[in-house]
Amino acid sequence: MSDLDPEEFRRLGHAVVDWVAGYRAGIGEHPVRAQVEPGWVRERMPALPEQPQPFDALLAELDRVVVPATTHWQAPGFFGYFPANASLHSVLGDLLSGGLGVQGMLWSTSPAATEVEQVLLDGLADALGLDPAYTWAGGGGGTIADSASSAALVALLAALHRTSGGAWRERGVDGTERVYVTAETHSSLAKAVRVAGLGAAALRIVPPSPGSLAMSAQAFAEMAAEDVAAGLRPVLVCPTIGTTGTGAVDPVREIALAAREHGTPGREIWVHVDAAWAGVAALCPEHRDVIDGVELADSFCTDAHKWLLTAFDASLLWVRDAAALPAALSITPEYLRNSATDSGEVVDYRDWQVPLGRRFRALKLWSVLHGFGLEGVRAHLRGHVALAAELESWIVAEPGFELAVPRSLSLVCLRLSAGDEATRALLERVNATGRVLLTHTVVDGRYVIRVAIGSVATEREHVEELWGLLTSR
Amino acid sequence: MSDLDPEEFRRLGHAVVDWVAGYRAGIGEHPVRAQVEPGWVRERMPALPEQPQPFDALLAELDRVVVPATTHWQAPGFFGYFPANASLHSVLGDLLSGGLGVQGMLWSTSPAATEVEQVLLDGLADALGLDPAYTWAGGGGGTIADSASSAALVALLAALHRTSGGAWRERGVDGTERVYVTAETHSSLAKAVRVAGLGAAALRIVPPSPGSLAMSAQAFAEMAAEDVAAGLRPVLVCPTIGTTGTGAVDPVREIALAAREHGTPGREIWVHVDAAWAGVAALCPEHRDVIDGVELADSFCTDAHKWLLTAFDASLLWVRDAAALPAALSITPEYLRNSATDSGEVVDYRDWQVPLGRRFRALKLWSVLHGFGLEGVRAHLRGHVALAAELESWIVAEPGFELAVPRSLSLVCLRLSAGDEATRALLERVNATGRVLLTHTVVDGRYVIRVAIGSVATEREHVEELWGLLTSR
Numbered sequence: 001m002s003d004l005d006p007e008e009f010r011r012l013g014h015a016v017v018d019w020v021a022g023y024r025a026g027i028g029e030h031p032v033r034a035q036v037e038p039g040w041v042r043e044r045m046p047a048l049p050e051q052p053q054p055f056d057a058l059l060a061e062l063d064r065v066v067v068p069a070t071t072h073w074q075a076p077g078f079f080g081y082f083p084a085n086a087s088l089h090s091v092l093g094d095l096l097s098g099g100l101g102v103q104g105m106l107w108s109t110s111p112a113a114t115e116v117e118q119v120l121l122d123g124l125a126d127a128l129g130l131d132p133a134y135t136w137a138g139g140g141g142g143t144i145a146d147s148a149s150s151a152a153l154v155a156l157l158a159a160l161h162r163t164s165g166g167a168w169r170e171r172g173v174d175g176t177e178r179v180y181v182t183a184e185t186h187s188s189l190a191k192a193v194r195v196a197g198l199g200a201a202a203l204r205i206v207p208p209s210p211g212s213l214a215m216s217a218q219a220f221a222e223m224a225a226e227d228v229a230a231g232l233r234p235v236l237v238c239p240t241i242g243t244t245g246t247g248a249v250d251p252v253r254e255i256a257l258a259a260r261e262h263g264t265p266g267r268e269i270w271v272h273v274d275a276a277w278a279g280v281a282a283l284c285p286e287h288r289d290v291i292d293g294v295e296l297a298d299s300f301c302t303d304a305h306k307w308l309l310t311a312f313d314a315s316l317l318w319v320r321d322a323a324a325l326p327a328a329l330s331i332t333p334e335y336l337r338n339s340a341t342d343s344g345e346v347v348d349y350r351d352w353q354v355p356l357g358r359r360f361r362a363l364k365l366w367s368v369l370h371g372f373g374l375e376g377v378r379a380h381l382r383g384h385v386a387l388a389a390e391l392e393s394w395i396v397a398e399p400g401f402e403l404a405v406p407r408s409l410s411l412v413c414l415r416l417s418a419g420d421e422a423t424r425a426l427l428e429r430v431n432a433t434g435r436v437l438l439t440h441t442v443v444d445g446r447y448v449i450r451v452a453i454g455s456v457a458t459e460r461e462h463v464e465e466l467w468g469l470l471t472s473r
Numbered sequence: 474m475s476d477l478d479p480e481e482f483r484r485l486g487h488a489v490v491d492w493v494a495g496y497r498a499g500i501g502e503h504p505v506r507a508q509v510e511p512g513w514v515r516e517r518m519p520a521l522p523e524q525p526q527p528f529d530a531l532l533a534e535l536d537r538v539v540v541p542a543t544t545h546w547q548a549p550g551f552f553g554y555f556p557a558n559a560s561l562h563s564v565l566g567d568l569l570s571g572g573l574g575v576q577g578m579l580w581s582t583s584p585a586a587t588e589v590e591q592v593l594l595d596g597l598a599d600a601l602g603l604d605p606a607y608t609w610a611g612g613g614g615g616t617i618a619d620s621a622s623s624a625a626l627v628a629l630l631a632a633l634h635r636t637s638g639g640a641w642r643e644r645g646v647d648g649t650e651r652v653y654v655t656a657e658t659h660s661s662l663a664k665a666v667r668v669a670g671l672g673a674a675a676l677r678i679v680p681p682s683p684g685s686l687a688m689s690a691q692a693f694a695e696m697a698a699e700d701v702a703a704g705l706r707p708v709l710v711c712p713t714i715g716t717t718g719t720g721a722v723d724p725v726r727e728i729a730l731a732a733r734e735h736g737t738p739g740r741e742i743w744v745h746v747d748a749a750w751a752g753v754a755a756l757c758p759e760h761r762d763v764i765d766g767v768e769l770a771d772s773f774c775t776d777a778h779k780w781l782l783t784a785f786d787a788s789l790l791w792v793r794d795a796a797a798l799p800a801a802l803s804i805t806p807e808y809l810r811n812s813a814t815d816s817g818e819v820v821d822y823r824d825w826q827v828p829l830g831r832r833f834r835a836l837k838l839w840s841v842l843h844g845f846g847l848e849g850v851r852a853h854l855r856g857h858v859a860l861a862a863e864l865e866s867w868i869v870a871e872p873g874f875e876l877a878v879p880r881s882l883s884l885v886c887l888r889l890s891a892g893d894e895a896t897r898a899l900l901e902r903v904n905a906t907g908r909v910l911l912t913h914t915v916v917d918g919r920y921v922i923r924v925a926i927g928s929v930a931t932e933r934e935h936v937e938e939l940w941g942l943l944t945s946r
Contacts, residue, residue: 002853004560004562006495006561007494010494013486013487013568016565021480021482021486036584038580038816040584041588041589048597049842051849055840057843058566065585070575071581071583073576073582084574086574088479091568094567098567099496100547101564107511109544110507110542111511115512115518123520123521146619148829149828153827168670169667170673171674190804194630194804195669195827197633197646197669198645199641199645199646201645245808312576313832331660333659334915335914336660343511346511354623355619355622355623355786357557357619357620370522371477373523373525373526375525439808440807442807
């Protein structure tokens with residue numbers, strides 16, 4: 001009734017590795033989208049056993065109950081949402097993290113968990129071409145958050161603290177705060193505004209520039225000026241690099257300049273750049289223009305767990321002021337006091353997030369960067385962009401098909417000229433084949449199919465197969 | 474420059490499993506607490522490579538840079554903070570999750586990820602003796618959060634929504650909210666209050682009952698009544714089962730009854746029970762009294778990643794009203810709409826948490842419950858409680874040693890009669906041996922050594938060794 005001894009772990013661990021290898025090798029044989037009804041798994045799950053059960057039986061349960069009710073995000077035909085890369089390199093790195101089993105809430109509770117993360121985030125900042133102010137040497141710093149949602153939330157909290165002159169920690173929000181997004185901004189911003197106690201009334205929806213889906217910097221400037229004149233307090237503006245719906249890119253530079261103009265000294269409007277999906281493209285020099293203007297922002301977030309080969313969760317967040325998040329979030333009870341923290345020489349990442357505890361997430365990111373090298377990562381990104389460009393060219397050339405918006409990196413949005421019902425029916429028909437999974441959005445009131453190319457296993461043949469399915473009658 | 478093919482993964486995966494097996498087998502040979510200075514790891518980390526590197530080199534880096542700078546939470550001599558159990562069973566379950574690489578934000582994005590979690594949480598609710606109202610069949614339900622901090626935050630958000638009559642989502646907080654804790658409540662509650670925009674001013678510190686560290690239900694009732702009379706709004710009270718400092722248990726039943734009395738109809742005070750460490754003890758019938766009164770609460774949280782053998786992160790949260798968290802947290806943009814959600818027949822766990830994305834965390838919990846069986850889990854818990862009772866008896870019998878407070882399950886708090894400086898020096902001396910790790914707290918202004926017994930590998934011999942170190946001159 002005790003834990004596996006190291007020898008049993010060795011034997012069973014090999015069996016699990018083999019199971020994973022077999023699952024990935026055969027992943028193309030499953031329907032991409034799970035084809036079960038609600039309750040299918042619940043009806044088949046065994047009761048909790050009183051006595052220890054052999055591990056092999058768990059693998060059998062996985063084959064019987066879990067795999068048939070799984071949507072296979074790692075399948076080469078997965079084109080839905082955004083990719084959720086879980087490369088096998090990252091899986092190995094995560095296994096090392098589980099094996100070490102450390103808790104990285106404080107520097108002192110496992111120094112390597114903090115410092116490996118600091119070094120990787122510095123290295124990635126450099127590789128992305130971020131302003132050196134975002135590195136630890138530059139007075140800023142990076143951290144691995146669980147998600148872009150959580151990154152946006154802590155950025156908002158730091159902004160509330162800063163724009164309150166420090167009163168927020170004691171008095172809370174006061175109802176004058178305003179946060180600026182667009183209708184295309186990810187819903188996590190609206191959620192962060194709600195969580196932070198501002199209410200939807202604090203959310204200002206900035207209109208797009210005419211003929212685009214990108215935020216109008218001028219409209220933002222006007223709204224912020226109006227709000228200031230009305231005695232309200234602009235707290236944060238969130239330009240997006242690569243919106244979820246269509247991959248639109250807000251003009252970060254113009255927005256950041258407008259933010260500077262309309263904040264008040266010491267209470268500057270916080271500019272948080274949400275580049276959850278597209279930001280990693282800046283690793284390729286030819287795509288570096290996507291992060292233009294980020295050097296004027298306060299924080300920048302891009303997800304390693306979308307298109308950067310790293311298994312969820314690993315959202316990368318950099319801030320220009322390393323003191324900003326601890327200033328907003330730190331609370332130190334006696335049982336967390338320690339001499340390293342008191343010395344001021346270390347970073348305690350618990351003060352960069354809402355949860356206290358944290359895994360050694362940096363290992364899976366390190367495993368990816370080590371195993372692929374930056375050139376391998378770039379090849380991964382470039383391959384998908386090239387495939388998306390091909391798909392785009394096929395759509396443009398195909399009668400009855402339309403691009404809904406211009407392609408953004410590896411995201412292609414299409415619709416049928418025949419109208420929304422035909423487009424919707426096409427999506428359903430293609431998904432029903434089980435060979436691919438596509439999801440949708442609505443652009444200007446019209447139903448649009450999104451093709452997000454980016455799964456680790458996706459090659460040209462899979463995009464060709466998708467195109468065949470889309471165009472077959 | 475592509476990902477490992479399944480055969481390479483098989484070979485390297487076996488090597489990683491072997492590395493982990495070797496690490497765990499030899500874990501007792503390392504100093505428990507890392508003995509490096511700030512910057513030690515940063516100075517030794519390699520730059521990000523441009524070209525792919527062989528995986529074996531990463532394992533060599535781990536041995537060179539990471540292990541010497543790791544505090545070994547899985548070591549048998551780890552008695553600090555609370556345990557962070559990462560049993561090898563759970564490590565295997567987590568590896569399966571990484572291999573599947575699914576994203577469980579919605580039921581539809583991988584039905585098994587949601588339903589396995591639902592079934593396990595129902596089974597555990599039953600095994601813990603929780604009121605059936607906390608199960609899915611009973612109208613409530615359970616979820617796996619990343620941490621007790623996040624669980625407390627979402628409980629508070631649900632409470633803000635409920636006590637506002639639904640106005641909170643639109644208008645935010647209004648400054649009249651009050652949240653009740655004690656000085657011993659975990660700092661995550663103060664953090665949640667801050668994150669939610671209430672400010673520290675909204676936090677009411679209820680005094681303990683005379684001669685104890687547990688919340689006085691009467692004092693809480695009086696404070697709540699005063700606040701209501703003053704036009705303020707009691708939102709949430711958080712009784713703790715097993716405080717972090719000393720393992721004190723607040724009187725949940727009396728507090729919940731007082732909460733009922735002082736809430737207003739339709740705006741009842743939310744009772745969130747934080748049993749992060751101690752709650753799992755209720756799996757043993759002889760310790761079930763620790764959850765007395767939880768049937769009167771609104772939510773209950775206990776961590777599988779502390780003493781329940783499951784690698785971080787896996788905090789178990791149950792609520793009595795399955796609609797409460799989605800009512801507070803749900804926001805549905807077009808790209809997340811799907812027919813399963815629209816049908817109302819499924820649970821979308823994204824609405825139970827702040828982040829949108831989520832891992833298939835249930836697999837590691839399932840692996841633990843399957844591999845140990847409930848009897849194996851109980852044996853794990855009972856073994857540590859018995860060891861703590863022995864240690865307690867040694868302390869009581871030893872001249873110059875004092876119990877600072879009565880033992881709470883497997884947590885023993887001691888000090889030297891010679892005073893704080895002697896106790897502090899003893900802690901430092903014992904930790905400096907590298908054989909064990911202890912942490913401290915302060916009780917009634919006096920410095921106290923905490924001995925939290927609960928690491929998976931801890932046996933009687935390790936507690937004997939600890940006692941030898943504590944009593945050697």
